[in-house]
Amino acid sequence: MASAPLSAVSPSRSEVLSLFRSLLRSARQFCDYNIKEYTKRRAIDAFRQNQSLSDPASVASLYSEGKTQLDVAKRQSIVYSLYAPNIKSVMEIKQ
Numbered sequence: 001m002a003s004a005p006l007s008a009v010s011p012s013r014s015e016v017l018s019l020f021r022s023l024l025r026s027a028r029q030f031c032d033y034n035i036k037e038y039t040k041r042r043a044i045d046a047f048r049q050n051q052s053l054s055d056p057a058s059v060a061s062l063y064s065e066g067k068t069q070l071d072v073a074k075r076q077s078i079v080y081s082l083y084a085p086n087i088k089s090v091m092e093i094k095q
Helices: 013-028 033-049 056-082
Strands: none
Touching (some): 013 033, 013 056
């Protein structure tokens, strides 16, 4: 019984959308406005660029890469929070 390799199994639409929402949530965890917006913009741009992708192997590969990027974003938000300055960015100050 040979099973299909994990990379060839294409994730479902709901799994991809869940990854997208998780990336956006992880972006909100950053204290710094610029890093927060950069992470959010990068996730949105990557998903828009690949929204018409239909090849299961490519989708699985990009999904795996997205999971890796999510782990990186989570780790980096923790590191950034440890060394965050006590002042807010001009963009974060509400008038």
